[in-house]
Amino acid sequence: MISLTIDDKKIEAPHGATVLEAARLAKIDIPTLCHDPRMKPFGACRLCIVDIAGLPRPVTSCTTPATEGMVVTTSSPRLERLRKTTVELLLSDHPNDCMVCIQAGDCSLQDLAYRYGIRDNRFSGAVRQHKRVDNNPFILRDQDKCVLCGLCVRVCDEVQGVGAIGYANRGFESDICPPFKKDLNCEFCGQCVSVCPTGALTAKMWVGQPRLDGLQPTETTCTYCGCGCNVTLHTHGNKVARVSSRSDNHNRGWLCVKGRFGYDFINSPERLTTPLIRRQKGGALEPAGWDEALDLITSRLQSVKEQYGPDAIGGLASARCTNEENYLFQKLLRAGIGTNNVDHCARY
């Protein structure tokens, strides 16, 4: 451990920690736009600037290693003025259409504008007009809202290992795009959507649904593969409107295309909504009441058991369903019916 002083507080931090990490360990708030502890420091947004005793100018705390005896100031009228200017510059080239933006309420830039009380902008002038080309089924780009923090590019490269997007051009013309602005080789994991601090990257499936803070979150476990990712289902009434994942769980907030965007089967109009019975062999399946269906099942299973013995009945449980359901199912077969003919699709 090393010790340093941040805002007159004595702080212990592990070797190799940055000044930003040390400050956050001590619950000292430093604003950032381009930082994500799950990725390498980048130093793009300049919001995390701090003064360090002995250095002539402010430095970015996310890229500066903490050292023994360092004395750090995270907030001063000058630092706040510089931060405010940075945010003003970002907003000068931003649509500022929060009223109709899907990300309002869940937007780091909006929070910063609020924090620094920016209503009029000293730098208002030319605004980039990006033409949007979206031929994919999942991700909605609104590049006018991009602050060039690079989180999407970095998550795609550092975490996903895909590198579907990168930076093009310089200065005012800077752009995030796939190679040569075409040939998008994307797995649609949506990691970029999950880290975007503004409304630049959102999901097509979210459009027309309530914004995040109008949705009810429920923590649960993904239904697809055996990775067991923790997911948050965001619901509105009986509709699942969004899926996300918290960055502090064992899958670190990362999901795949199925987990993040493959949820619309839940509210599919094709869901079964009533029991169905085939009243005669060769006939069609017809809607029935629960009692009729359950009574029929019981009488038919009982008669097979009486005529041919319990081992003439078999059950297939489900690798998609819960432990409790599977436990009760095998108990029903073993203790209720009297057979060990119970298996599931472990082999498929």
Next chain:
Amino acid sequence: MAGLATKFGSGAMTNSVEGISRNDVLFVIGSNTTENHPIIGLRMKEAVAGGAQLIVADPRRIPLVKFATLWLRHRPGTDSVLLNAIMNVILAEGLEDKKFIADRTEGYAEFVESLATFTPEFAEGVTGVAADDIRKAARIYAGAGNAGIYYAMGITQHTMGTNNVMAVGNLAMLTGNLGKDAAGVNPLRGQNNVQGACDMGCLPGDYPGYQKVSNPAVQAKFEKAWGKSLSPKPGLTASEMTGAMLSGDLRAMYIFGENPALSDPNMSHSIKAFKALDFLVVQDIFLTETAELADVVLPGASFAEKDGTFTSSERRVQRVRPAIASPGEAKNDLAIIHEVYKRIDPAAAAFDVAAAELFAEAASLWPGIAGMQYDRLEGDGLQWPCPTVDHPGTSYLFQETFPREGGKALFSNVPYVVSDELPDSEYPFLLTTGRELFHYHTGTMTRKSKGLNAAASEPFIEINPADAAVLGISDAELLSVSSRRGSIKVKARVSDIVPAKVVFIPFHYKEAAANMLTSDALDPISKIMEAKVCAVRVEKQAA
């Protein structure tokens, strides 16, 4: 799983996903991890970025190959020969872990003898992998401080699937890569709760916790707990049930949340079997291909509507919580099963059905989860074994001992076995099947997702450009593909992802079901079907 259970006494992932990034070497065989277990795939990429070496053994150029130090492109069905040859080299070059072998294993002398014929040169002839690459793989794997093996259905869905798993286990034992935080043998489970369904006793020979139905002491324990006399006779596996339905031994089936009519190899055979039943009940959230054959269909609940737990591939038991209500009259599956139970045995089922209480009942019968209760499963949950309420769960297995009699792991001799049906002049291509990123299993859920279905909208057959040239096939051309069991029409995807003479079809699509073609030859031990190898003919459609 049967393979690992024989050798180690337990058949689950020995390590944790989180520990993958601490592997020095990763050996991935028969797992297209980035597409089938994408988040585990991220950890593998992280390990490689951190300097770990990655060996990929796969006939297909899967996305992980891009990250690999060494890619072994062996012929489908030759996994155990490849593994045996790697071990042959390890012994020849003295790279084995003598202390681990002496202290923690048995059956070694006989096993060493069994490897004698598996020279790299012999293996080159069988597998198509250069002998020098086999040597390289042996040196990389055996040279690691911490080496993890990761596998999936790519090595298990074969008639010698259990052998393949045993060979994987042998390799880890030979090099002492077991019982450590970041070294072990890790079967990646394909479904969210396949681990849990096994754990909970949905296996014909096992009560919850892998306690054998044929063991009289176990039988007595469950008879006492459930207040019923129970059968000591192991039941039929899912794959054996098909035959029993056709022979008339099995008359009625209750299928819950599965779609075997599309997922079973040799599909037309299994559909015939379901039709032969006197009575079929299917409980699902959609009218699946299997439900269409049923006499009664019960509308169940999706994961977003239920309370309970799932157990992930790394033995992690986690909570599932209801977020919405089920549509229409659809009911919670627990309640449905309980309703059936109540009608069949009113006295035994006279309890209020609550997920937490059923979990507690299972925990009281299986010491492996005895220390788990719902209030301990908040957040990331717990990994079994977790025997007591103050136990933190187990991130990796076999630290001290193996749960076998004597506490040691068993070496097993793995002979050379050939796949049941290999290409010949009539059916000259080898078909292998699998999943793709955008879909899941039989597509019951993913094909009803607009976005996923747009990203991957139709079935395809991957065929090597050299084969396509010989047959005069162009990309996206509709082909007829047939085996001895059936025939489908499917569009060509000309690609060097597959080697020459091998074709690949994903099994998600009912309109061109790969399982119309696959073989139902079984592994004699695990009863798994050989979905990864069969012989097919590929033909252009008549104009």
